[in-house]
Amino acid sequence: MSNPTNIQGNAAAAAGAIAAGCRFYAGYPITPSSEIAEQMAARLPKAGGTFIQMEDELGSMAATVGASLGGVKAMTATSGPGFSLKQENLGYAAMTETPCVIVNVMRGGPSTGLPTRPAQADIMQARWGTHGDHPIIVLAPHTVREIYEETIRAFNLAEALRTPVVVLYDETIGHLVETVTLKEPEEIITRKWAEGPREDYLPYAAGADMIPAFPRPGDGYRTHTTGLTHDERGFPTQDPEKVAAFMERLLGKLETHRDLIEKNELVETDGADVLIVAIGTPARAAKSAIRELRDEGIRAGLFRPVTLWPFPEEALKAAAKGKRAVLVPEMNAGQMILEVERVLAGEAPVTGLNVFNGEPITPAQIAAAVKELAK
Amino acid sequence: MNEITVTSADAFDIRDWLRLDLMPHFMCPGCGHGIALRALLWACHELGIKKDKLAIVSGIGCSGRTGAYIDANTFHTTHGRPLAFATGLKLARPDLTVIVISGDGDSLAIGGNHMIHACRRNLDMTLMLLNNEVYGMTGGQVSPTTSAERFTTTTPAGNVEPVFDACKLAEGAGATFAGREATLQTPALKDLLKAAISHKGFSVAEVISDCTEIFGRKNAMGNSAEMVLRQKHAMIPERSPDDRVPEPFKPNPFPTGVFVDQQRPEYGELYDQVRKRARERSK
Ligand SMILES: Cc1ncc(C[n+]2csc(CCOP(=O)(O)OP(=O)(O)O)c2C)c(N)n1
Ligand code: SF4
Ligand SMILES: [Mg+2]
Numbered sequence: 277m278s279n280p281t282n283i284q285g286n287a288a289a290a291a292g293a294i295a296a297g298c299r300f301y302a303g304y305p306i307t308p309s310s311e312i313a314e315q316m317a318a319r320l321p322k323a324g325g326t327f328i329q330m331e332d333e334l335g336s337m338a339a340t341v342g343a344s345l346g347g348v349k350a351m352t353a354t355s356g357p358g359f360s361l362k363q364e365n366l367g368y369a370a371m372t373e374t375p376c377v378i379v380n381v382m383r384g385g386p387s388t389g390l391p392t393r394p395a396q397a398d399i400m401q402a403r404w405g406t407h408g409d410h411p412i413i414v415l416a417p418h419t420v421r422e423i424y425e426e427t428i429r430a431f432n433l434a435e436a437l438r439t440p441v442v443v444l445y446d447e448t449i450g451h452l453v454e455t456v457t458l459k460e461p462e463e464i465i466t467r468k469w470a471e472g473p474r475e476d477y478l479p480y481a482a483g484a485d486m487i488p489a490f491p492r493p494g495d496g497y498r499t500h501t502t503g504l505t506h507d508e509r510g511f512p513t514q515d516p517e518k519v520a521a522f523m524e525r526l527l528g529k530l531e532t533h534r535d536l537i538e539k540n541e542l543v544e545t546d547g548a549d550v551l552i553v554a555i556g557t558p559a560r561a562a563k564s565a566i567r568e569l570r571d572e573g574i575r576a577g578l579f580r581p582v583t584l585w586p587f588p589e590e591a592l593k594a595a596a597k598g599k600r601a602v603l604v605p606e607m608n609a610g611q612m613i614l615e616v617e618r619v620l621a622g623e624a625p626v627t628g629l630n631v632f633n634g635e636p637i638t639p640a641q642i643a644a645a646v647k648e649l650a651k
Numbered sequence: 652m653n654e655i656t657v658t659s660a661d662a663f664d665i666r667d668w669l670r671l672d673l674m675p676h677f678m679c680p681g682c683g684h685g686i687a688l689r690a691l692l693w694a695c696h697e698l699g700i701k702k703d704k705l706a707i708v709s710g711i712g713c714s715g716r717t718g719a720y721i722d723a724n725t726f727h728t729t730h731g732r733p734l735a736f737a738t739g740l741k742l743a744r745p746d747l748t749v750i751v752i753s754g755d756g757d758s759l760a761i762g763g764n765h766m767i768h769a770c771r772r773n774l775d776m777t778l779m780l781l782n783n784e785v786y787g788m789t790g791g792q793v794s795p796t797t798s799a800e801r802f803t804t805t806t807p808a809g810n811v812e813p814v815f816d817a818c819k820l821a822e823g824a825g826a827t828f829a830g831r832e833a834t835l836q837t838p839a840l841k842d843l844l845k846a847a848i849s850h851k852g853f854s855v856a857e858v859i860s861d862c863t864e865i866f867g868r869k870n871a872m873g874n875s876a877e878m879v880l881r882q883k884h885a886m887i888p889e890r891s892p893d894d895r896v897p898e899p900f901k902p903n904p905f906p907t908g909v910f911v912d913q914q915r916p917e918y919g920e921l922y923d924q925v926r927k928r929a930r931e932r933s934k
Contacts, residue, residue: 299743300742321929321930324926328738330768331767331768332764334731334732334765335732335764338729338735338738338739340739342708342739342741343740345740346743347744348743348744368728491724493740493744494703494744494746494747496703498723498724499724500719502719512719
């Protein structure tokens with residue numbers, strides 16, 4: 277876009293959304309995500325789009341999906357209890373394969389918890405928050421620039437794979453101001469639209485890419501969209517064969533496109549004795565700790581999933597090979613560690629560093645934990 | 652309002668509007684929702700609405716299931732939220748005619764918040780609220796419109812909760828159009844729906860419907876024909892004081908007609924102003 281500017285993390289999410297082609301936002305105010313709504317309220321009408329503050333998060337998620345059903349790229353943002361309220365209609369988006377982006381700026385919980393303090397305790401909710409088996413992509417940026425870039429990528433993935441995508445970061449990063457150059461996106465993806473005669477079109481039939489073409493209302497396809505389990509025509513079915521075929525495609529489509537979805541950052545992992553696995557603020561702290569430890573002759577590396585879900589199983593296994601120990605620092609009571617333990621299953625001892633007092637994890641805390649493990 | 656008007660030269664044939672390959676439908680014999688569906692499609696026909704440009708957004712319930720049979724762009728959403736989905740859809744696609752089909756539980760209980768705010772906002776869409784006094788789909792539990800003393804599966808000793816008047820609620824929340832008709836008078840119902848859909852702004856058309864199979868049976872209200880005839884005794888054709896209601900039907904009187912019909916700036920147009928101002932300011 278232009279010259280370096282000082283921009284806040286939440287504002288970068290809004291800027292990324294507009295750059296990706298988002299033209300609809302429905303929200304409900306909640307700390308520490310409200311700046312995203314405020315930014316969208318100012319930016320969207322200028323871009324010819326629509327901002328609306330709905331009556332609650334159930335409504336804001338519904339309106340977001342409703343706009344996308346109309347063929348317009350749409351986003352919402354929230355935190356804490358608001359993320360809980362979005363879950364039912366987020367599940368509807370997953371089930372109906374309606375692209376949309378949800379930003380969750382994590383604060384302390386449970387319940388009203390610590391509204392202004394950072395946490396990472398929604399890692400599992402972001403994956404499993406809505407009921408039933410469902411596909412979802414979760415991206416976990418750790419800098420302001422990355423919030424901008426990952427929000428653009430969130431829209432691209434949502435459109436390409438017809439799925440809801442969550443952008444997940446903690447309050448510290450959301451409220452952080454960094455000097456960033458916001459580059460125009462290299463690639464903007466828009467969903468594949470239904471084409472050709474109506475008689476030949478099945479709204480939920482897909483080829484080898486497992487992604488059905490989207491019917492834009494008004495284009496003459498007159499299709500049915502439902503949260504009930506449906507067949508290729510889009511109508512409800514309880515036929516076990518059709519249900520199984522539908523669920524297998526729905527759950528399998530992300531696995532088919534792992535190459536497109538997966539993204540990790542590796543910092544000095546080759547030759548490290550201790551591997552740190554972290555996202556967000558703890559990943560920033562880990563980078564400082566690695567430098568400090570190096571000066572003391574202790575070799576630690578960082579594996580950082582930028583795409584948190586689906587979890588990068590193979591890449592993590594490769595990075596952890598031959599390590600003496602694995603440390604998982606998280607601002608929660610132990611969530612991502614469950615996934616790390618599952619993936620590494622006995623290959624390397626996995627230890628957690630858990631801070632859930634409303635304070636960010638510091639480089640000193642990580643360095644101390646690594647030293648303990650390197651002994 | 653009770654005049655029957657036919658504006659289209661072509662006769663109305665419901666088969667032109669239905670997804671016939673989905674027949675038979677799920678509704679119980681005599682269910683009032685089917686009559687309402689017919690009246691809605693009849694209204695759409697007479698208004699000359701194009702099926703490609705018609706979006707039906709429905710909630711969850713027997714009411715919500717009716718949308719799937721319409722040969723249009725149909726969206727069967729989540730319980731209580733169709734108005735919120737429709738708000739996003741209409742704002743994103745003002746070129747579509749958006750009609751929401753919902754039930755008394757869907758709009759007045761779980762979706763009450765969306766209903767009052769839709770009335771307040773005045774976005775150009777129509778709510779057809781199928782009021783059958785009960786949660787039909789889940790097997791006959793009490794709803795916010797169940798009359799006093801009625802038996803439902805969750806009021807085995809009779810209902811003691813007062814009822815919601817959907818039209819008064821709409822009026823209080825700022826709706827610019829609110830009216831009610833019963834399935835007994837299908838042509839009048841069709842005309843109410845026509846007026847509601849033509850109205851610029853948010854419109855509420857409440858339909859007194861009958862859940863014959865569950866509510867009717869539980870309250871010994873007779874067969875479906877008897878249930879529909881019952882509406883006749885409880886209906887007050889114009890807005891009038893309650894003392895005109897015959898005594899045996901006292902707990903369940905429902906005035907019919909159009910109660911609110913006024914003009915107020917429509918939300919989509921107002922938001923166009925927001926876009927214009929934002930662009931001017933950034934010049
Ligand atoms: C969140 C949620 N809660 C509960 C239900 C179960 N449920 C399905 S339909 C319904 C009531 C429908 O009643 P109404 O809106 O009056 O429609 P009717 O079936 O009478 O037409 C309920 C409670 C649901 N589907 N979703
Ligand atoms: S249960 Fe009641 S509302 Fe539902 S289809 Fe049957 S009669 Fe109609
Ligand atoms: Mg009902």
